[in-house]
Amino acid sequence: MNPSNRHSDGWSDGDFDDLEGAHPEGLGMQGIVEAVTAKGDRLTEATFRKYVQLGLLPRSVRVGRKGKHRGSQGLYPATTVRQIVHLRRLMAQGFTIEEIQREFLFVRGDIEALERQLERVFSAIEAAVEHRGEDDIVARSVTEARALGAQLLATLESVERRLSTKARMERAVV
Structure with missing residues (x-):
């Protein structure tokens, strides 16, 4: 470390x-x-x-x-x-606490819950694909969907960070 x-x-x-x-x-x-x-x-x-x-x-x-x-x-x-x-x-x-509720953590928990839910969905689908021996097209589609999920999460986290940073900057100016 x-x-x-x-x-x-x-x-x-x-x-x-x-x-x-x-x-x-x-x-x-x-x-x-x-x-x-x-x-x-x-x-x-x-x-x-x-x-x-x-x-x-x-x-x-x-x-x-x-x-x-x-x-x-x-x-x-x-x-x-x-x-x-x-x-x-x-x-x-x-x-x-009121400012934090209003300005910062308003979606952080929801984004993390979405990430956990997506992981459960993808894990279940990947296990089914492996168990059933699905073709390469299905496997590629799952890989693409996982990448889109990761991109969605990264975008949401970026938006949340920007909004939080904006709130910090506004506070620093006051």
């Missing part, structure tokens, strides 16, 4: 990538709180729930547990940790 890529809050993009790669299925609330507090930042379950209620973080997805009468567990995307750190950075810059 390159220390020069580490932010003053102790996080680097590599840290986020490692965490997200280690938990592709997501993390429970306690796992997210532990990941954030392991870097020395304070986060309680109550604060985490408040961020979710305010729409700053995505809602959990209920996932059943194996075994009789085991119930289900709420899992949040591992990218939620990245969002919490981003949220905290904005707050450290003096933005209020």
Whole structure:
């Protein structure tokens, strides 16, 4: 890990990538709180729930547990940790929660949910193509669709970043 890529809050993009790669299925609330507090930042379950209620973080997805009468567990995307750190950075810059709701994170969670959903769709289609031994035309179409999905996500992320940067610049001018 390159220390020069580490932010003053102790996080680097590599840290986020490692965490997200280690938990592709997501993390429970306690796992997210532990990941954030392991870097020395304070986060309680109550604060985490408040961020979710305010729409700053995505809602959990209920996932059943194996075994009789085991119930289900709420899992949040591992990218939620990245969002919490981003949220905290904005707050450290003096933005209020209301400003953040209005100017910054309004679609970030939706884009990440779209990315996860597209990955599930493409994985299912690719498995079906492989299982059925479909022809090269179908395989190429799936590859093209995956590339279009990646392009769509990149464009949406770019738009979201531009809007967020614009809000930061307007704040700096004031």
